[in-house]
Every structure is written in structure tokens, then in C-alpha cells.
Amino acid sequence: MPMKMHILSGGRLRMRKAIYYPHAAPAETFELPVSYILLRHDRGNVLFDTGCHPDIGKDPIPRWGDMARFMTPVMTEGDHVLNSLACVGLSPDDISHVVCSHLHTDHCGCNQFFTKAKIYIHEAELAAARAPDGVQMGYLPTDWDHPMPIEPVADGHDVFGDGRIRLVHLPGHTPGAMAALVRLDRDGLFLLASDAVSVRANLDDNFAPKNTWNVEKCLASYARIRDLEQRGATVICGHDNAQWRGLRRGADYYA
Template identity: 55%
Template sequence: MKMNVLDGGRVRMRRRIFVPDAAKEEQIEMPVISTLFRHPKGNVLFDTGCHPSVETDADARWGGLARLMTPIAAPGTSVVAALAQVGFQPDDIDIVVNSHLHPDHCGCNCFFRKAEFFCHAAELQAAEAEGADAQGYRRVEWDLPMRLNPLAGSHDLFGDGRLVTVPLPGHTPGCMGLRAELSGDGVFLLASDAVTLKRNLDRDEVPMNAWDRAQLLASYETVRAEEARGATVICGHDDAQWQTLRTGAEGYA
């Protein structure tokens, strides 16, 4: 099985949301990550990044959220473009797993018309609830003809233990990660926004945009347990880590 870490966009936010002692006016630039897995039984995409239209009119796509999370990616940046760089088209993807349904994680769902989609049941319930737009859920991103299959807990995508979803609530009600077991490069835990920055995990820092503090801290313990067993944790938006990853065509195996 091969893993390719893909560029799904880039956003700018207030650093204080994630770093308690940051100055009020300080900004942080954050990568948006999508990950491709080439499993013998199918091609899997974990998260789909930002929709390409936010480059030119983020307000139209994201509404007021665009003022809190401002897209700053270079023109032409999207998961679809990143896939093309490794020789894939959207119709080549068999399964899409959305870690959660915020628009920087499911923005390109609409392009994967032949894929089977999965998210956590609690996440879908939160996205469908009254007032969900104010919580960062944009229906245009996830309410599509392709059905979202809700998961109640961990799910082994191919029944062989190599790609297994891991519930990591706290950032949102149904946020989840993906544990990937590669034969050469070892085990990875894609933590998504359960661990936005590595320092959050290391210092038990709970970002201001977390849905539930206690559940996020419990998810940190789940992540640490995987880390203790040898997993490499890939964070949701850590630019320092992003600079160290083998991204694009280089990948892992």
C-alpha cells in the first residue's frame, strides 16, 4: 500500500485560537491536507481539502466563515490538481473518508462522483442540526447526491487492518482519524483536527474552536496511545510538520 500526502489548500487564521499565549493580532498560516492511499483493493482519499472556488470568492462558498478562516492558497491549488500530479483523476477514487464536515476537509467532495463516502454518524447529525452553519458546517460542501455513510465507531475499510478509522471527537462531535499501516514506512495516524498543531498534543492545549474540551483531551490520550505504539501522528494543520513530510508524488510505502 502506498500513501501520498496531498496539498488541499492553505488558510490563514488567528494564531491565538490555537496558541494561548499568542498576541491577539498575530496570524498563522496553515496547510490543508488530503491523503491518498493506494490499497490493493481500492484507492482511498482521506479528506478532500478546500473547493477551488474559494481562491477567488471565498465569501460565496463559505459565507462569514471566510473571515475567520481565510483561503490563501496559490492559484490552481486543490486536491483534484494534486491528484493529477500523481497520475489520478477523481473517478479513480473508490472511497472518500471525511474526518469531519468543515469545508476545508470536504470541499472537493463534489468531484468524486464514483466514490463511496464515509463520515462519523455524530458528525453527520451535527452538520444536519439547526444552526449548524454557525458551527462551521456549509451544506453546499457535503449535502450531495453521493450518500454519506455514517459510522458508529471504528471501521476497517478493507477488513485487513491496514486502514482503520479512529473516532477522535472533541474538535467536532464526530471528528475521526485514520490509522494506516504501511509495510515499509510503518504506522501513521492521520489525526485531522483532533490535533491541529503538534504542540497542542504535547502541551494539552485545547484550541478555542474546539466543540468539547473534555472529549478533545480524551482524544489526545487516544492519539498518545497510538504514538506510544509507534505510530507517526500527522496533524491537521501544522505547517512546521508539513515542511518535513514527503508530499505529492514522493509519498510513503
């Protein structure tokens, strides 16, 4: 049975443009899409990231605190993963696996709703989140520290053992940032890069954004991503607005 890939909307954030574009004016801001990706495999439904918690569309301060000064939600109350899944006929209980690209709040804020899923997190990311300075590094336990089983994974983990969804460690943005290399029968190879490449210009210009944990590792990950791209992978960026507008989204899908 062919696997299907749905790209789902999780609202938008407003941030300082200079974080990603070095020549932008310091006060200039821009909007970034938040997304997550559903992979409908014949052995289970895999969700790559879960986006922002539903409460963020109402008032981000109680959950995010000072972080809301740097990431301002621009979304309706209903623009979150629970409603996006409903639009393709699924509920959280239909998700068997959640892959966390990393544990920042706009990527794992809805993990708590997937109580029947196995949660995949790179072992280095889990260690960073559990470290004494984890909260100061942007890891909020309320997003990721839940009773569901967490499976720490390493580079190359094959979710179903058939080569269709392989996890790729791409550190730089965070210690354990992961992408998913997805092989579809009709539309080919995709690299779900998340914040390993937040916006396409960073990869093209070899620029590590200002919110990068380790610049050297980020640039090394860019080199690996370019190699995968040369081998035919389409790179889906974490927050690129221009790319977002051209993607099939929601009930439309790749296969």
C-alpha cells in the same frame, strides 16, 4: 501489493494564532497548510479529506460568507485536490472511497467531485451537520450534502477488513471527528489525525484550541492519541506547518 500513501497539498489558510497558541498576541496571525491524503490500496483508492473547493482560491466570500473573515485563503487558484490528484496520475473518478475526518469546509469542500466514491462520515458528525443549527456550527451543506452514497460509520471501522485503514473516532474538535490509523508495510503505522490534533503543540501542551466543540472530549482524545503514539504510530497533524515542511509530499510517498 504494498499500499502507498501520498500527502497532497490543498493550499494554505491564514488564521489568528491565539486560537491554537494561548500566549500569542490577539492580533497575530499565521499560515496553516491544508492537506488531504491518498491511500492507494489494491482494492481501491481512498482519499482522506478533500480540502477546500477550487473557488476558494479565487474568492471565498460567495461560498464561505462571514467565515472568510476568520479563515483567509492564501493559495493559488490551482491549489486544490483535482490538480493534486492529476500530479499522481489520477482523476476524481479513480477514487473509490472518501473518508471525511469531519465536515468543516477546509476538509470536505471538494466532496462533490467524487461522484463514484462511497463517502464515509462518522455517524455523530453526520447528525451534527444535519441538526437545525448545523450551518451555525460551521457545516455548509454545499460542501457535504451530495447525491453520492454516504455510509455512516462508528469507531473502529476497517475500510477493507484487512487492518490497513482503520477509522478512529476522536471527538472534541467536532462531535464526529475521525482519524485514520494506517498500517504500511515499509514505513509502519501512521495516525492521520486531522483536526483532532491541528498543530503538534496542542497535543504536547494538552491545550484544546479555541475552536474546540467539547474541551473534555478533546483532552480525552489526546490521551488516546498519545497511547497510539506510544504503540508506534506517527501522528500526522491536520495543519502543522513545521511538520508539513518535513513530510514527503505529492508524487513522493510512504509505503
